Amino acid sequence: MKTAIYNRYGPPEVLKLVERPKPAPKPDEVLVRIHASSVTAGDYRARALDLPAGFGLIGRLVFGLTRPRKQILGTEFAGIVDAVGDKVRHFRPGDRVFAYPGGSFGGYAEYAVIREDAAIAHAPVNLSLDETAALSFGGATALDFLRNKAGLKSGDRLLVVGASGGVGSAAVQLGKHFGADVTGVCSTPHVDLVRSLGANRVIDYTREDPAADSEAYDVILDTSGTATYARYGGALKPGGRLMLVSASLWQLLGSLLARKTKGRKAAGGYAPERAEDLRFLAGLAEAGQLRPHIGARFTFDRIAEAHTFFSAPEKAGNIIVTIAAEQAETAG
């Protein structure tokens, strides 16, 4: 099978297409013929070994000390079940599925195996597999930070800093689903996109300071790595929560240790990969409340270009890598 591998950290060109044997599913595994994967911040970070300041050593411990431990990237993918192990109960050959292996990767190949009890779910019937491939990374991260960590509830005022990105574009839509009044923050070219995702208002950070409003938000979610409690604490209402999806170690420690008034809080952390979250996201997609924004599409042979595009200022939403374009697509 055609597979993109890398065996050293570096620029996009470290990704090479090679032939690898097609895997066979173990008794508890599902073999998926992959239709599409994506270039997420996770893929970018693991390829370039570009971690937020202070997390370099942790990054090497996770991804491999001197060279990548896992040669196949691809944090999320969607496709069609090709075969299942004899203990698999919930998936059958021919099922449309999506999976979120996260840091286990594996999406940059024509086939991947994943355990039935890992983060895999049936694809929403109304989305193409291209769109479905981009549902998990941003969706599951935004869901965990907004619902589980911040306890966002109906009527809350939510500020999403980095609203045009993979995580932020999902956060805007999830915020609306939970009944929040959503303000999105992005750069000038992406203002219309963020408005189209459902944001009640949009702040262009190149023209206005998103932290300027005093005691305005119940929850502030930052995906851009630009927030600290020192900067945004005053924009939180009493009892408000600052969620740091992306932060350097120093930003994180500074925000966690900062003296906070009026019950305000700050939190960071890792958003896990869970099948129940994928099912929740698929349900929202089917209800018309969540649709991943596809900012760019690349064919598999252009995987290095897709990674280059991740760092381009025009990049918005999700970058899809179509792996099996000829595969029969029924939805979308």
Ligand SMILES: NC(=O)c1ccc[n+]([C@@H]2O[C@H](COP(=O)([O-])OP(=O)(O)OC[C@H]3O[C@@H](n4cnc5c(N)ncnc54)[C@H](OP(=O)(O)O)[C@@H]3O)[C@@H](O)[C@H]2O)c1
């Ligand atoms: N904690 C976890 O478990 C977890 C999970 C997933 C991701 N992450 C991290 O979350 C981060 C975001 O991921 P992503 O996929 O959403 O990345 P992304 O698609 O690159 O999005 C980045 C966003 O930041 C915005 N931005 C850039 N500079 C800004 C500034 N100065 N002020 C305000 N906004 C700015 C961008 O807006 P414009 O393009 O409009 O400028 C864009 O909306 C990454 O660092 C990733 O590693 C963490």
